[in-house]
Amino acid sequence: MVPSQTISYITENMNAFIEYSPKLITAFAILFIGHYSINLFRRLANREVRKRDLEITLSKFLINIGTWILRVLLFVTFISKLGIETASFVAIIGAAGLAVGLSLQGSLSNFAGGILIILFKPFEVGDSIEAQGVSGTVAEIQIFVTKLIASNNQIVFIPNGSLSNGNIINHSLQGERRADLAILVSYDSDLKVVKDIIFGVFKENDKILQEPAPTVEVTALTETGVRVAIRPWALNEDFSKMSSQTLEKCLIELNKAGIVMEKKV
Numbered sequence: 001m002v003p004s005q006t007i008s009y010i011t012e013n014m015n016a017f018i019e020y021s022p023k024l025i026t027a028f029a030i031l032f033i034g035h036y037s038i039n040l041f042r043r044l045a046n047r048e049v050r051k052r053d054l055e056i057t058l059s060k061f062l063i064n065i066g067t068w069i070l071r072v073l074l075f076v077t078f079i080s081k082l083g084i085e086t087a088s089f090v091a092i093i094g095a096a097g098l099a100v101g102l103s104l105q106g107s108l109s110n111f112a113g114g115i116l117i118i119l120f121k122p123f124e125v126g127d128s129i130e131a132q133g134v135s136g137t138v139a140e141i142q143i144f145v146t147k148l149i150a151s152n153n154q155i156v157f158i159p160n161g162s163l164s165n166g167n168i169i170n171h172s173l174q175g176e177r178r179a180d181l182a183i184l185v186s187y188d189s190d191l192k193v194v195k196d197i198i199f200g201v202f203k204e205n206d207k208i209l210q211e212p213a214p215t216v217e218v219t220a221l222t223e224t225g226v227r228v229a230i231r232p233w234a235l236n237e238d239f240s241k242m243s244s245q246t247l248e249k250c251l252i253e254l255n256k257a258g259i260v261m262e263k264k265v
Helices: 004-052 056-081 087-103 105-120 160-165 191-204 236-256
Strands: 128-131 134-141 145-149 155-159 168-170 176-178 181-185 215-221 226-231 233-235
Touching: 004 056, 105 134, 105 145, 105 160, 134 155, 145 160, 155 160, 176 236, 181 236, 191 215, 191 226, 191 236, 226 236, 233 236
Parallel strands: none
Antiparallel strands: 128 134, 128 168, 134 145, 145 155, 176 233, 181 226, 215 226
């Protein structure tokens, strides 16, 4: 024979279980449906990223962030449906989030800067830029830093936070670039002859574009001579070579013509 106390204990627990079972079923149904929905969200988001050819690094990071936010919300909803008090739990999550945010303040600034760069596209991979006192070709835009390859083949990493908040000179955006070169000739020089020689150099160099037209102008009268600005245009990929070739050829041709070049520019 089962003692009456045991029967009473079992009866009470069975009644409690029956009363609690709707909450239990609802909570696990929410957990199952929520888990399926989050996985569906990830699949659809990844498919949309591939379809639109978006920035893969940022897209994956944002998808992961969104996934974990949804998982936390799902967990809070699940335990709330079970009847567990969630106020203290949410407060703990908030305090932890605040502490992590303060400790990673600089990194979060760089992350936000990376998002702004990718969204507004002041430059893209392959562009030649100047920023934060350095110049080079953009090799990679990462979440926290942008990777540049300088002209001497050094790798430069610039934090995205400072990069997005500073001045950026993009030499590749327009496709063509003007060189601002200068020479200093003596006051005894015939400026018409000087200009004719330089324009002749322009015509001989096939890397110099004729449209926009190159110009030669007097920009200053210094104590030692006349400063002449030489402004040819070239495609971005030809710019460096064109600039050095133009200066070298101008020097050779002006020396041949007996034009006196001053030492200071």
